Amino acid sequence: MKIRSKAHTAAAALALVVTLSACGNASVASAPGSSGSSNDSDIAANVQPDPNAVKLLPQSYKDKGELTVAMDLHYPPTTFLAADNKTPIGMNPDIARLIAAKLGLKLKFENVVFDTIIPGIQADRDDFTVTTMAPTPDRLKVLDMINYFKAGNSVAVAASNPMKLTNETLCGKNIAVTAGSTGQLKRLPALSEQTCTSKGKPAINAVTLPNVQDALTQLASKRVDGILYDTTGLAWAAKQQPNAFTLLTPQINVGSSDLTAIGLKKGSPLTPALQAAVQSVLDSPQYKQSLANWGLEAGAITDAKLN
DSSP states (O other), rough: OOOHHHHHHHHHHHHHHHHHHSSSEEEEEEEETTTOOOOOOOOTTTOOOHHHHHHTTHHHHHHHOOEEEEOOOTTTTTTTEEETSSSSSHHHHHHHHHHHHHHEEEEEEEOHHHHGGEEEEEETSSSSEEEEEOOOOOTTTTTEEEEEOOOOOOEEEEEEEETOOTTTTOTTOOOEEEEEHHHHIIIIIHHHHTTTTTTTOOOOOEEEEHOOOOOOHHHHTHHHHHEEEEHHHHHHHHHHTTTTEESSSSSSSSOOSEEEEEEEETTOHHHHHHHHHHHHTTSSSSHHHHHHHHTTTGGGGGOOOOO
16 A cells, blocks of 8 residues: 655645644524535425424523524544635534524524633533533533434544554553543543553553644644544535545444533523423424434434433
């Protein structure tokens, strides 16, 4: 098999970064029904408010007529920006738009760094988040979290895996994780303990980076040996730039549930209405349509459980 030069590999990864990159701390208002998805389908265009959800909506939100959702729009295919660098697209923006439509409200997007999302909700800057966030015990101390999808994590290594790495042989290796993610907080520590430290081997060295673009660049330039990240995002990146890296199998399923959940402030008066709206979304044809649009059908769930 032909081996790429370091410069060629780095250039390919940088091209991938350009493909996946999204700019700025955009604040984008969207009326119900403005999907902006990649196939130009208007995911919430014909969605009517759900009376059962609307009747649970606090009057203050009815008066305001708008919800603010916080997302880090750098994570294709679940949460990112369209080619115009301002329209949120992906599964999570679709779900947020559908929730707003079920409540008869407009939606405002706030594009923020992932590890600032929870502080922003606690400070009442944002109403909720739909950002592929797992309902971990620490998060549940400060958030009400409502299940809406099932995801997982995988490890990406250099193309063709020249180091012959497996999920069990990462001891002492430099593995990139994104700041504030379940991979950083739960999965990598659990994997390190299970496969390395409990057997007297060196721990996996976590290299915490702001986003997956930085991680891909560092992998290409050999500053890290691998990346632990959402399987959906890595699979999407692999389609955009074939042969840029190799995914190890199976998925990493230690340290945290594979369920992901919408988050809002603990004890929020909005929680009952939002849970009803999420359940209405899960029961709708648009939910499966959105997952199919982004190749995520396997993550569908049916119960909007409040954790």
